[in-house]
Amino acid sequence: MTAEKKSKLPVLRLDPESRAPLHAQAEQLLRQLIRRPEYSEGALLPDEVSLSRTLGISRNTLRAALSRLVAEGCLERKAGIGTRVVEPRVKSGVGAWHSFTREMESKGIKVETFFLKASVLPAPAEVARALQIAADTKVLCVDRVRGWDGKPEVFFRSYLHPRLGLTSQHDFRQPLYELIRAEASIVADQSFEEFTAMAADKPMARRLAVRQGTPLLRRERTVLDTGRRPIEFALVHYRCDRFRLTLNLRQG
Amino acid sequence: MTAEKKSKLPVLRLDPESRAPLHAQAEQLLRQLIRRPEYSEGALLPDEVSLSRTLGISRNTLRAALSRLVAEGCLERKAGIGTRVVEPRVKSGVGAWHSFTREMESKGIKVETFFLKASVLPAPAEVARALQIAADTKVLCVDRVRGWDGKPEVFFRSYLHPRLGLTSQHDFRQPLYELIRAEASIVADQSFEEFTAMAADKPMARRLAVRQGTPLLRRERTVLDTGRRPIEFALVHYRCDRFRLTLNLRQG
DNA sequence: AGTCATTCTTTGTTCAAACATTCCAACATT
DNA sequence: AATGTTGGAATGTTTGAACAAAGAATGACT
Known part of the structure; x- marks a missing residue:
């Protein structure tokens, strides 16, 4: 038996008096509903x-409302499954990186990945906390750069949980999540994230081919598996002049 | 005669071989077009x-593509007029605040503004730089809080350029841009922005009714007039638990 | 000249219908 | 038990059509 309960149909009514469009009213009702x-x-x-x-509206009109909530990160739709409320955690509005790659490609941008180096080292305190392991446990650290048109745009540093059994001998030129999936766990589309602004220090400036002191966006990301156990702690750095942060009201 | 040229129909062709949905292909073509x-x-x-x-697609399908570009801030539509390309400047991803207020209200949230205080003081270095005036020039500083349901959500501190001729005697309970517009310049929808994460210090915690040390989002914003002269330098603080930043690729 | 109503253009809204795609679960087969 | 198949349920895509609303241009009337 599954933990998913099929939800009963809630009572929702639009205001026939209102001059607001039906899709806007539906959006508002849905906002209240998922709260x-x-x-x-x-x-x-x-x-x-x-x-x-x-x-009492057509499916198209409802979908217009749903689509906006999806774009906002409040809902998540999957064909064949249904529409579920996104957990109100500190979660990426962007979703997992592999979906970002897909999104880029749908925009005609071919994302290239460059592997820099992989090394085994004692986990720094921050990393140990995120991966829920003892400090100084040996973890695998992988440095990669992504970009397009031959120019680097994003720098990734991933700390991988020892449970995955990955070593520096693996081929990190292929997508990381394929490797993880093949190796052990199933990656859940869940993560905790945090953004910070910072200036490029010397090594980071070299990696992203920018001048030292260039504004960067630092993103911390902890990826969980389906059992809610941490798999990866990633530090990602974006060039501020290529990526934009937008402000949205959070639900709930 | 108007400066608007009616644009000739450009040649655009979808790929019938592609398995990508038509609305996605159309979006991609439009992206190339407006570049x-x-x-x-x-x-x-x-x-x-x-x-x-x-x-060669239906109007509905085209509108799906257009709507995404509008949501992204690349395009702007007006009934009766048409669809125009938004100028690709360093522009707010959120748009001007008054449009955010409108957006909130369309979602059924009534935004309330509370005026805290207005004072004249010598411009701090950062402010002087943004407003392009000599350091220690006297500027007007206005503190306001916005929120809803009686709860504060956002703290605004605006430094206004002396050229506007505003004094602490003006009524700052009305929208600031109305005041500026009435007083002198025309506000252009242009601004330079920067986001930083920070923790609430004591006075900020009091203003937003949160505990000291609560994570906040600090936004710096310089608003220009139509002549590209700085009008206002604003420091805005958001509660991290109520607002969310999302990462987007910058156009251009 | 100025004002008002009309008309045209353009985006905004809404619907119904059909088919494609994806995923899960139940069943059948090995 | 493991694997393969199939059918049902859900979202995804696309179309055509009609009318509403907003803005601009036109023309008539004062």
Whole structure:
């Protein structure tokens, strides 16, 4: 038996008096809906056909509202599965990196990955905390650079949990998550994230081919597996002049 | 006669071989299109009906692509006018604050503004640089708090250029840009911005009704007038638990 | 000349319908 | 038990159509 409960159809009613468009009203109702406790734990929403019938609007109109909530990071849709509320953690609005790569490619940008080096070293305190291991446990640290048109744009440093059994002998030119998936765990699309602004120090400036002191965006990211155990702690640095942060109101 | 040229229909062709959805392909083509010089200065795009015919897709499918570019800030649509390319300057991803207020209200959130205090003081170095005035020139500093449901969410500190002729006697409970507009300049929708993460110090914690040390988002914003002269330098502080930053690739 | 109503162009909204794709679960087969 | 197949349920894609609303241009009237 699954932990997923099929949710009963909630009572939702639009205001026929309002001059606001139906998709806007639906969006607002959905916002209220997913703030309710029964939806706050990543539960599945009713399917689109039922929901549109409940609201008395067409499926297209409902989907317009849903799409905006998805774009905002409040909801997540999967074909064949359903629509679920994204857990209100400190989560990326961007989603996992591999989906970002896909998104880039859909925009006609071919992302290239360069492997720099892999080394085994005692976990720094911050890394040990994120991976839930004892400090100074040996972890694998992989440095990579991504970019396009031959120019580096993003620097990745990944600390991988020892449980994965990866060594510096593996081929890190292929996508990291393929490697992890092949090796052991299933990567869950969950992560805790944090952004900070900083200036490029000397090694970082070299890696990204920018001048020292260039503004960078530092992103910390902890990726979990399906059992909610930490798999990877990543430090990612973006060039501020190539990436943009936008501010959104958080739900709930 | 207007400076607007009605643009000729550009030649755009989708790839019938591609397995990518039509709306994604259209989005990609539009991205290339608006990067061309004839569209880089805020020119009007061809109307939706013609464009959809040119692309060989339905108007609905085209609009899906357009809507994403609008949401991203690349395009701007107005009923009765058309769709124009947004100028690719270093511009807020959020747009001007008053539009954010409007957006909030469209979501059913009534934004309230509280005026705290206005004082005249010598410009700190950072402020002087942003406003392009000599250090220690007397400037007007206005502190305000915005929020909803009676709870403070955002703290604003605005330093206003002396050229505007505003004094602490003005009524700062009304929207600031109305005041500026009435007083002198025309506010251009242009700004330079920067985000930083920080922890709440004592006075900030009091203003936002949070505990000291709460993570905050600090936003610096310089607003220009139509003549590209600085009007306002604003320091805005958001509660990290209520607002979210998302990462986007910058256009251009 | 100025003002108002009309009309045209353009985006905004909404619907119904059909088919494709993805995933899961149940069943059948080895 | 392991594997393969199939069908159902969900989202994804796309179309055509009609009308609403906003803005600009036109023309009529004062």
